[in-house]
Amino acid sequence: MAVLTEEQSMLRDAAKGWTQDSAPVAALRRLRDGGSGQSFEPATWNEMAAMGWAGVLVPEAHDGSAFGYLGLGLILEETGRNLAASPLLSTAMIAASALVLGGSEAQQAAWLPRIAAGTAIGTLAVDEGSHHAPLNTALAATRTGDGFVLNGTKTFVIDGETADLLVVAARTAGQPGDSDGITLFLVPGDAAGLTRTHLALADSRGAARIAFDGVAVAAEAVLGEVDQGWAILEPVLDRAYAGLAAEMLGSATAAFEITLDYLKTRTQFGQLIGTFQALQHRAAKLFTDLETTRSCVEAALEAADAGSDTRLLASIAKAKASEVLHLASNEMVQMHGGIGMTDAHDAGLYMKRARVAEALFGSAAFHRDRYAQLSGF
Structure with missing residues (x-):
């Protein structure tokens, strides 16, 4: 796993604190129940942009911070924890990457400062x-x-x-x-x-x-x-895969932590359900899967920062993140029992996000096949 610098750790901690306070899961419920049909709340995006998140990949010459893919991945992971809806992936990761990797000086000057300021959304x-x-x-x-x-x-x-x-x-x-x-x-x-x-x-x-x-x-x-265009599109897609995988890692980690807390407090047959060996084994497997996924995701993001070939690592990250989020969301529902099946609990929101994210930018099967083809199989 990546060894974070002091600046990266501070960025992650700031993102964690802000998402907990300003973009909890309850905000997604309000977005859903509001009937606006919007993909995100503009006010939320404005706050993200004000903190500089929209310009993490943008060069300093175009008003960004050039903080790198791992830095943006850490932010995406924290937004994934609380299912925060925003154009951070589409704009700050994907559109910005396309312009940085393939844009002319005129194209970059026209769009990157606006992306960094949060006044332009790209996809x-x-x-x-x-x-x-x-x-x-x-x-x-x-x-x-x-x-x-x-x-x-x-x-x-x-x-x-x-x-x-x-x-x-x-x-x-x-x-x-x-x-x-x-x-x-x-x-x-x-x-x-x-x-x-x-x-x-x-x-x-x-x-x-x-x-x-x-x-x-x-x-x-x-x-x-x-x-x-494929020479630009393929590395841009690799960054989309890795960025989405980082967000999915955050969602899977939150699903696991919420479920683990429930195992430690819910009693059945006179004892905590976390003492049941079958549930302990399932929790242990999910924990190890999460650690493996983190290694895959951070390796892909670090490869993008280093300018290395990202194709294999990006597909590994997306495939593994899809599998572990699928498992984590299922376990969250099942281990919470009856309450996990209701809309009153957040488990359903994590499961629904999991199913969409699994399909977005390629399923686990797509990326396993891509990995095999790139490896010559």
Whole structure:
């Protein structure tokens, strides 16, 4: 596991304290029951941005702190503990990474200061079906005299309804399944011909289906090089996998700790249920799984900070985090017994978030398969 610097430890502790006080699980309930259909509360995001979280990856030249992927991962882990809904993953991790890794000086100057300030929300529009399959990009980008015209649909775009900036994967050559021929475009959220449809997710957050009907963009909207977008998209996705895995680690850890406290206080047949050996074994297994997951997640984030190849480590982190959060959310419900089946308890909220996060940016099966293919199997 990573050895944290003093600054990283302070950042983690500050994030822990703020999420406990200002973004508890009760805030997600209020968001769900408020009927607004929003993916997050704007006031919550404004507070996060005011603390500098939106600019953790942004270079200092563009008003960020350049604190690194491990630093942002520590924050995401703490937000995951309390199921805090925010565009931190989509904007501070994914959109910022895309601009840092592939953006021109003009593109970075136009968007990174706004992202760091929290005044612009960004997201990645990549998937077009019910499963994560980035190479299956079919949304067409047709070259015109002075730019491109986009036609097609993206779905399950997290925070897509409110995004000011869409990083869109489109096909300028080749066929779905090819890595060559994918081009990334920076598309404003209010572009003419762009239609966003709200998708209500099981975890009380939201996503969007975004239709592109003759959306015209200038040549300057290309992120990186035409037909060579995969060289940027793949490492951006790796960072999305690792960032989401960090958030899932936080959720799984909280589910375990809440359940462990219950085992220490609930009595049945005249004794604490935590003294039952079968439950002790299940708790011990979950604890060791959490420690393994932490090692995987932090290794992926450190590799991103070092500029190393992140592909294997990112898929290991996402696969392991998906499996352990699935187990932790199930155990939380089962070990709480009857109360765990009710909406009055938070167990259901953790389980619903688990199911959405497991599918988002690739299931455990997707990442095991990717790991095997990258390893030559």
